Amino acid sequence: QVQLVESGGGVVQPGKSLRLSCAVSGFTFSSYGMHWVRQAPGKGLEWVAIVWYDGSKKYHADSVKGRFTISRDNSKNTLFLQMNSLRVEDTAVYYCGKELVVGAIDNWGQGTLVTVSS
Amino acid sequence: QSALTQPASVSGSPGQSITISCTGTSSDVGGYHYVSWYQQHPGKAPKLMIYDVSNRPSGVSNRFSGSKSSNTASLTISGLQAEDEADYYCSSYTSSSTYVFGTGTKVTVL
Numbered sequence: 238q239v240q241l242v243e244s245g246g247g248v249v250q251p252g253k254s255l256r257l258s259c260a261v262s263g264f265t266f267s268s269y270g271m272h273w274v275r276q277a278p279g280k281g282l283e284w285v286a287i288v289w290y291d292g293s294k295k296y297h298a299d300s301v302k303g304r305f306t307i308s309r310d311n312s313k314n315t316l317f318l319q320m321n322s323l324r325v326e327d328t329a330v331y332y333c334g335k336e337l338v339v340g341a342i343d344n345w346g347q348g349t350l351v352t353v354s355s
Numbered sequence: 356q357s358a359l360t361q362p363a364s365v366s367g368s369p370g371q372s373i374t375i376s377c378t379g380t381s382s383d384v385g386g387y388h389y390v391s392w393y394q395q396h397p398g399k400a401p402k403l404m405i406y407d408v409s410n411r412p413s414g415v416s417n418r419f420s421g422s423k424s425s426n427t428a429s430l431t432i433s434g435l436q437a438e439d440e441a442d443y444y445c446s447s448y449t450s451s452s453t454y455v456f457g458t459g460t461k462v463t464v465l
Contacts (some may be wrong), residue, residue, distance in 0.1 A: 272454075275427075282395075297453075338407060
Protein backbone atom coordinates (compact mmCIF):
# COMPACT_ATOMS: atom_id res chain seq x y z
CA GLN A 238 0.00 0.00 0.00
CA VAL A 239 0.97 3.62 -0.41
CA GLN A 240 3.18 4.93 2.39
CA LEU A 241 4.74 8.33 2.98
CA VAL A 242 7.04 8.76 5.97
CA GLU A 243 8.41 12.16 6.93
CA SER A 244 11.53 12.66 9.00
CA GLY A 245 13.94 15.40 9.96
CA GLY A 246 11.75 17.50 12.21
CA GLY A 247 12.89 18.80 15.58
CA VAL A 248 13.69 21.90 17.59
CA VAL A 249 15.85 24.53 15.91
CA GLN A 250 16.85 28.11 16.71
CA PRO A 251 15.64 31.04 14.62
CA GLY A 252 17.89 31.66 11.63
CA LYS A 253 19.08 28.07 11.45
CA SER A 254 18.41 25.41 8.80
CA LEU A 255 16.66 22.06 8.71
CA ARG A 256 16.09 19.48 5.98
CA LEU A 257 12.95 17.39 5.92
CA SER A 258 12.69 14.10 4.05
CA CYS A 259 9.70 12.11 2.90
CA ALA A 260 10.35 8.48 1.98
CA VAL A 261 7.63 6.94 -0.15
CA SER A 262 6.67 3.43 -1.20
CA GLY A 263 3.76 1.62 -2.79
CA PHE A 264 3.49 3.71 -5.95
CA THR A 265 5.62 4.88 -8.87
CA PHE A 266 7.13 7.97 -7.24
CA SER A 267 8.56 9.35 -10.48
CA SER A 268 5.07 9.61 -12.02
CA TYR A 269 3.51 12.02 -9.52
CA GLY A 270 3.80 15.59 -8.37
CA MET A 271 4.54 15.97 -4.68
CA HIS A 272 3.56 18.64 -2.15
CA TRP A 273 4.57 19.92 1.25
CA VAL A 274 1.78 21.31 3.44
CA ARG A 275 2.17 22.60 6.98
CA GLN A 276 -0.11 23.22 9.94
CA ALA A 277 0.85 25.46 12.83
CA PRO A 278 -0.35 24.30 16.27
CA GLY A 279 -4.10 24.83 16.50
CA LYS A 280 -4.24 26.49 13.09
CA GLY A 281 -5.35 25.62 9.59
CA LEU A 282 -3.57 24.03 6.67
CA GLU A 283 -1.05 26.09 4.70
CA TRP A 284 0.29 24.99 1.32
CA VAL A 285 4.10 25.23 1.17
CA ALA A 286 5.46 23.89 -2.12
CA ILE A 287 5.07 21.55 -5.07
CA VAL A 288 7.56 19.77 -7.32
CA TRP A 289 6.54 18.21 -10.58
CA TYR A 290 6.90 14.47 -11.16
CA ASP A 291 10.25 14.87 -12.92
CA GLY A 292 11.58 17.74 -10.79
CA SER A 293 11.46 20.10 -13.75
CA LYS A 294 9.22 22.67 -12.09
CA LYS A 295 8.96 23.83 -8.49
CA TYR A 296 6.68 26.41 -6.90
CA HIS A 297 6.72 27.78 -3.39
CA ALA A 298 4.31 29.80 -1.27
CA ASP A 299 5.21 33.48 -0.89
CA SER A 300 5.66 32.94 2.85
CA VAL A 301 8.63 30.61 2.26
CA LYS A 302 9.95 31.75 -1.12
CA GLY A 303 13.67 32.37 -1.05
CA ARG A 304 14.07 30.46 2.23
CA PHE A 305 12.65 26.98 1.52
CA THR A 306 13.41 24.73 -1.45
CA ILE A 307 11.53 21.62 -2.45
CA SER A 308 13.36 18.87 -4.33
CA ARG A 309 13.16 15.17 -5.05
CA ASP A 310 15.37 12.18 -5.80
CA ASN A 311 13.40 9.80 -7.98
CA SER A 312 16.14 7.18 -7.78
CA LYS A 313 15.64 7.03 -4.01
CA ASN A 314 11.87 7.60 -3.90
CA THR A 315 12.41 10.54 -1.59
CA LEU A 316 11.05 14.08 -1.37
CA PHE A 317 12.92 16.85 0.43
CA LEU A 318 12.28 20.27 1.90
CA GLN A 319 15.34 22.37 2.64
CA MET A 320 14.40 25.05 5.13
CA ASN A 321 16.82 27.94 5.68
CA SER A 322 16.59 31.12 7.74
CA LEU A 323 13.89 29.57 9.88
CA ARG A 324 11.52 31.84 11.78
CA VAL A 325 9.38 31.29 14.85
CA GLU A 326 6.31 31.42 12.59
CA ASP A 327 7.57 28.39 10.65
CA THR A 328 6.74 26.23 13.68
CA ALA A 329 4.28 23.62 12.41
CA VAL A 330 3.64 20.01 11.56
CA TYR A 331 4.92 19.47 8.03
CA TYR A 332 3.13 16.95 5.83
CA CYS A 333 4.28 15.56 2.50
CA GLY A 334 1.61 14.52 0.04
CA LYS A 335 1.19 12.74 -3.27
CA GLU A 336 -0.80 14.50 -5.96
CA LEU A 337 -3.66 12.56 -7.55
CA VAL A 338 -4.50 15.22 -10.11
CA VAL A 339 -3.83 18.98 -10.16
CA GLY A 340 -3.79 20.14 -6.55
CA ALA A 341 -5.56 17.12 -5.12
CA ILE A 342 -3.45 15.35 -2.50
CA ASP A 343 -4.74 11.81 -2.10
CA ASN A 344 -2.05 10.35 0.13
CA TRP A 345 -0.45 12.07 3.11
CA GLY A 346 2.35 11.29 5.51
CA GLN A 347 1.86 11.29 9.26
CA GLY A 348 3.61 14.65 9.58
CA THR A 349 6.80 15.79 11.28
CA LEU A 350 6.89 18.59 13.85
CA VAL A 351 9.28 21.49 13.36
CA THR A 352 9.65 23.84 16.31
CA VAL A 353 11.58 27.08 15.84
CA SER A 354 12.47 28.55 19.20
CA SER A 355 15.36 30.19 20.96
CA GLN B 356 -1.92 34.75 -1.64
CA SER B 357 -4.72 35.15 0.88
CA ALA B 358 -6.48 32.10 2.29
CA LEU B 359 -9.86 31.22 0.81
CA THR B 360 -12.76 32.21 3.04
CA GLN B 361 -14.78 29.52 4.81
CA PRO B 362 -17.27 29.81 7.67
CA ALA B 363 -15.62 29.04 11.00
CA SER B 364 -18.26 26.55 12.00
CA VAL B 365 -21.29 24.71 10.66
CA SER B 366 -23.52 22.36 12.60
CA GLY B 367 -26.39 20.01 11.92
CA SER B 368 -28.34 17.15 13.40
CA PRO B 369 -27.83 13.53 12.33
CA GLY B 370 -29.51 12.86 9.02
CA GLN B 371 -29.59 16.50 7.98
CA SER B 372 -27.66 18.10 5.13
CA ILE B 373 -25.14 20.88 5.56
CA THR B 374 -23.20 23.00 3.08
CA ILE B 375 -19.78 24.59 3.56
CA SER B 376 -18.82 27.50 1.33
CA CYS B 377 -15.35 28.42 0.10
CA THR B 378 -14.96 31.87 -1.41
CA GLY B 379 -11.98 33.02 -3.41
CA THR B 380 -11.35 35.18 -6.42
CA SER B 381 -11.19 34.91 -10.20
CA SER B 382 -7.47 34.17 -9.75
CA ASP B 383 -8.12 30.95 -7.90
CA VAL B 384 -11.53 29.34 -7.30
CA GLY B 385 -13.28 31.24 -10.08
CA GLY B 386 -10.60 30.72 -12.66
CA TYR B 387 -9.99 26.99 -12.51
CA HIS B 388 -11.73 23.67 -12.08
CA TYR B 389 -9.06 22.60 -9.56
CA VAL B 390 -10.87 22.85 -6.25
CA SER B 391 -10.40 20.12 -3.66
CA TRP B 392 -11.92 19.45 -0.24
CA TYR B 393 -10.27 17.74 2.73
CA GLN B 394 -11.56 16.29 5.98
CA GLN B 395 -9.30 16.34 9.03
CA HIS B 396 -10.00 14.68 12.35
CA PRO B 397 -8.03 15.88 15.41
CA GLY B 398 -4.44 14.72 15.40
CA LYS B 399 -4.78 13.09 12.00
CA ALA B 400 -3.56 13.89 8.51
CA PRO B 401 -6.10 15.39 6.10
CA LYS B 402 -8.15 13.12 3.85
CA LEU B 403 -9.12 14.01 0.30
CA MET B 404 -12.92 14.07 -0.07
CA ILE B 405 -13.50 15.92 -3.36
CA TYR B 406 -11.24 16.90 -6.26
CA ASP B 407 -11.76 18.84 -9.47
CA VAL B 408 -14.74 20.62 -7.86
CA SER B 409 -17.09 17.65 -7.80
CA ASN B 410 -15.26 14.35 -8.15
CA ARG B 411 -15.07 11.82 -5.32
CA PRO B 412 -11.98 9.66 -4.87
CA SER B 413 -12.53 5.94 -4.62
CA GLY B 414 -13.81 4.99 -1.18
CA VAL B 415 -15.37 8.34 -0.27
CA SER B 416 -19.05 8.17 0.58
CA ASN B 417 -21.51 9.57 -1.98
CA ARG B 418 -22.97 11.61 0.89
CA PHE B 419 -20.22 14.09 0.06
CA SER B 420 -20.67 16.28 -3.01
CA GLY B 421 -19.06 19.40 -4.40
CA SER B 422 -20.02 22.24 -6.69
CA LYS B 423 -18.88 25.68 -7.78
CA SER B 424 -20.49 28.91 -8.88
CA SER B 425 -18.32 31.82 -9.90
CA ASN B 426 -15.77 32.44 -7.16
CA THR B 427 -17.43 30.23 -4.56
CA ALA B 428 -17.10 26.48 -4.18
CA SER B 429 -19.30 24.42 -1.90
CA LEU B 430 -19.15 21.07 -0.12
CA THR B 431 -22.42 19.43 0.83
CA ILE B 432 -22.66 16.60 3.33
CA SER B 433 -26.00 14.85 3.20
CA GLY B 434 -27.34 12.37 5.76
CA LEU B 435 -25.01 13.84 8.39
CA GLN B 436 -23.41 11.21 10.63
CA ALA B 437 -21.47 11.45 13.88
CA GLU B 438 -18.28 10.41 12.10
CA ASP B 439 -18.52 13.48 9.86
CA GLU B 440 -17.65 15.70 12.80
CA ALA B 441 -14.26 17.10 11.80
CA ASP B 442 -12.51 20.11 10.28
CA TYR B 443 -12.96 20.67 6.56
CA TYR B 444 -10.67 22.62 4.23
CA CYS B 445 -11.02 23.65 0.62
CA SER B 446 -8.07 24.30 -1.63
CA SER B 447 -7.59 25.75 -5.08
CA TYR B 448 -4.99 26.12 -7.78
CA THR B 449 -4.04 29.76 -8.39
CA SER B 450 -2.93 31.90 -11.32
CA SER B 451 0.59 31.91 -9.85
CA SER B 452 0.82 28.13 -10.32
CA THR B 453 0.64 27.77 -6.55
CA TYR B 454 -2.12 26.51 -4.29
CA VAL B 455 -4.10 28.02 -1.45
CA PHE B 456 -6.16 26.46 1.33
CA GLY B 457 -9.30 27.79 2.91
CA THR B 458 -9.50 29.03 6.48
CA GLY B 459 -11.16 25.82 7.61
CA THR B 460 -14.62 24.93 8.91
CA LYS B 461 -15.39 22.96 12.04
CA VAL B 462 -18.40 20.71 11.49
CA THR B 463 -20.34 19.76 14.60
CA VAL B 464 -22.95 17.01 14.65
CA LEU B 465 -25.54 17.99 17.24
